[in-house]
Amino acid sequence: MRRFTRATLLTWAVAFAVSACSDDPTGPADAEPTTLEIVAGDGQSLDAGEASEALTVRVLDENSDPIEGVTVTFTGSGAEHTLSGQSASTGSNGQASVTVTAGSAAGGIEVEAAVSGLDPVTFALQVVEPGPPAGSITLVSGDAQSLALEGVSDALVVEVLDENDAPIEGATVTFAGDGVAHTLSAGTAATDADGRAEITVTAGTDEGEITVDASVPGLDAVTFTLTVEDVSAAASITIVSGDFQTLEYNDTSAALVVEVLDEDDNPVEGLTVAFAGTGPAHTLSAASAETGADGRAQVTVVTVTTPGVIEVEASVGELDPAVFMLEVADLPHTVAAPDNARGVAFDGTWLWAVAGPDVDPIIYRIDPTDGSVEQSFDAPAPDQRGLAWGDDAIWYSSDNGNIYKIDPSNGDVLDDFQSPGTEPRGLTWIGTSLWHNAVTAGVGTVYRLFPETGAPVDQFPSPVDDPLGLTWDGTHFWTAQLTAAEEDRTLVRFDTDGNVESELPNPGTLPIGVTHDPAGPWLWAADNGEDIIHRIKLNP
Numbered sequence: 001m002r003r004f005t006r007a008t009l010l011t012w013a014v015a016f017a018v019s020a021c022s023d024d025p026t027g028p029a030d031a032e033p034t035t036l037e038i039v040a041g042d043g044q045s046l047d048a049g050e051a052s053e054a055l056t057v058r059v060l061d062e063n064s065d066p067i068e069g070v071t072v073t074f075t076g077s078g079a080e081h082t083l084s085g086q087s088a089s090t091g092s093n094g095q096a097s098v099t100v101t102a103g104s105a106a107g108g109i110e111v112e113a114a115v116s117g118l119d120p121v122t123f124a125l126q127v128v129e130p131g132p133p134a135g136s137i138t139l140v141s142g143d144a145q146s147l148a149l150e151g152v153s154d155a156l157v158v159e160v161l162d163e164n165d166a167p168i169e170g171a172t173v174t175f176a177g178d179g180v181a182h183t184l185s186a187g188t189a190a191t192d193a194d195g196r197a198e199i200t201v202t203a204g205t206d207e208g209e210i211t212v213d214a215s216v217p218g219l220d221a222v223t224f225t226l227t228v229e230d231v232s233a234a235a236s237i238t239i240v241s242g243d244f245q246t247l248e249y250n251d252t253s254a255a256l257v258v259e260v261l262d263e264d265d266n267p268v269e270g271l272t273v274a275f276a277g278t279g280p281a282h283t284l285s286a287a288s289a290e291t292g293a294d295g296r297a298q299v300t301v302v303t304v305t306t307p308g309v310i311e312v313e314a315s316v317g318e319l320d321p322a323v324f325m326l327e328v329a330d331l332p333h334t335v336a337a338p339d340n341a342r343g344v345a346f347d348g349t350w351l352w353a354v355a356g357p358d359v360d361p362i363i364y365r366i367d368p369t370d371g372s373v374e375q376s377f378d379a380p381a382p383d384q385r386g387l388a389w390g391d392d393a394i395w396y397s398s399d400n401g402n403i404y405k406i407d408p409s410n411g412d413v414l415d416d417f418q419s420p421g422t423e424p425r426g427l428t429w430i431g432t433s434l435w436h437n438a439v440t441a442g443v444g445t446v447y448r449l450f451p452e453t454g455a456p457v458d459q460f461p462s463p464v465d466d467p468l469g470l471t472w473d474g475t476h477f478w479t480a481q482l483t484a485a486e487e488d489r490t491l492v493r494f495d496t497d498g499n500v501e502s503e504l505p506n507p508g509t510l511p512i513g514v515t516h517d518p519a520g521p522w523l524w525a526a527d528n529g530e531d532i533i534h535r536i537k538l539n540p
């Protein structure tokens with residue numbers, strides 16, 4: 001039997017202890033923390049009861065290497081809140097974190113993170129007062145962008161309104177991204193006084209699609225879609241056609257076309273060109289378009305009734321964008337109207353208008369190119385209201401309660417009957433029927449009348465209670481509405497059930513009669529405040 005002396009055993013024990021100690025020469029005991037810094041989570045805005053994103057710190061040694069296993073203590077003060085923990089140990093990346101859940105009271109919260117021997121760092125968070133419930137969240141700008149690899153997007157902007165369409169300030173919008181690798185500039189953002197909040201996106205090194213959902217409590221999220229592409233092949237983007245156009249109100253531009261070429265001036269196919277417009281109100285046919293085999297992409301612009309210069313920027317990756325300039329004319333085509341013009345009609349060649357003193361109105365035939373009067377005769381009754389062309393005749397309504405059919409060659413009355421409403425307004429002819437809007441006891445109604453007798457065949461509620469004029473554009477009715485506020489006196493397009501389909505701002509001050517001209521197509525609107533008849537472009 002082999003025996004070991006006490007000295008031998010002691011020698012082995014010492015050797016084993018030395019070996020064990022030498023297995024981890026760089027452990028936490030050997031690294032001294034020299035830096036404590038905030039990584040993420042500062043400056044958050046929370047609703048009552050909301051949990052924060054992680055409040056993360058990092059501990060580094062004198063070589064700026066992360067230290068694992070360091071205890072970080074967290075201490076909160078300020079408005080009511082709860083920390084997820086009082087301390088946390090750093091991981092292999094040197095980071096430790098906690099979260100904060102806000103209480104019910106608004107105010108500031110400070111969370112101090114400390115490591116023994118180092119100056120603490122402090123997170124500042126704000127619990128916001130609960131605002132009115134959000135009624136809507138919509139995209140404002142930043143959708144459909146094309147990003148280069150590792151490129152930074154333009155701002156992704158949303159707008160939050162209450163149930164009365166007023167902007168909500170201080171609402172927390174949460175942004176969440178999905179798709180190919182990317183980084184959001186923030187996970188939340190508070191709305192400003194305009195109800196708007198924004199972030200940016202930085203693309204990674206992979207091509208593909210990024211979606212970013214923006215949400216507020218109680219509403220469905222809205223989604224931005226961005227495309228990340230390797231645009232290194234693109235060397236230039238230039239305008240082909242569509243620059244320096246002059247447009248009317250409610251007009252559609254010719255195509256705005258750009259061309260993307262590589263460094264050898266060959267067309268680059270399949271790249272996404274982002275289009276963004278600034279200036280007077282307008283709509284782009286698309287926020288982006290893909291280049292074809294010829295390297296070209298295009299959009300169009302639709303104007304409204306605001307004059308000025310529209311700039312449309314077309315961009316690919318980091319290349320200098322191509323910029324289109326389009327001018328919206330100060331006013332649509334107009335012709336001078338006789339004094340106190342009200343009802344208007346169009347017979348396919350000529351404009352007709354009823355104007356003059358209420359006690360002795362006159363019906364005029366007008367050249368639509370220059371406003372010159374070609375013919376006139378006395379209206380059959382005072383207090384002029386509506387005018388229409390149909391069945392080769394002029395139809396005229398008077399505030400005396402009657403509707404008249406008039407021979408346009410001499411002004412003779414061919415027929416007359418009583419309006420079904422107490423206050424007759426506009427007239428229009430569709431097919432073989434006369435249509436008429438009128439007001440009774442403050443409520444507007446649209447009637448289909450049998451033209452031989454004036455008997456109502458059909459009727460439905462007018463979408464506006466105080467309509468002025470009536471016309472038909474082939475699929476929908478139009479009327480002007482009288483309101484106290486001048487900016488609300490719009491031209492209203494509605495269907496045969498009285499549902500409003502769209503509205504156009506009135507270019508004048510007091511729209512009081514409308515008629516349709518299919519040649520444009522245009523809408524002629526008589527403005528009683530300015531004694532002008534405006535010709536407004538309609539988008540087919």
